[in-house]
Amino acid sequence: MRVFTYSLLTLMLAASANALTPDDPAIEACRTTGLLALKERSPALKDLSFDMESLAVSKANTLIEDIPVRRVIMGEAYLERKQAAGSQRFVCLIGEKGKVLLTFFTAQ
Secondary structure: OHHHHHHHHHHHHHHHHOOOOOOOHHHHHHHHHHHHHHHHHOOOEEEEEEOOOOOEEEEEEEEEOOEEEEEEEEEEEEEEEOOOEEEEEEEEEEOHHHOEEEEEEEEO
């Protein structure tokens, strides 16, 4: 039981040390590039915000073809339009040096 408690506390401390903030460069890069891409298809879109509570950020060390992927961010995004606001789920892949490789949105 002590080992379990110690492991749980260690995981909680690690998670809080890596707490996300809205101004995290990777999150802001996903938001900015996602907003630009969505505005191309839907000019009525005013803003895009991420639900920080729903975000899952994972470090990655994988390849797509020969392109390295270093982080994967998933969560819920809110789209603000002139008429109404709606939410969508998104996935954002980040490569070397924080470059956004893909931001994909889907309706729930």
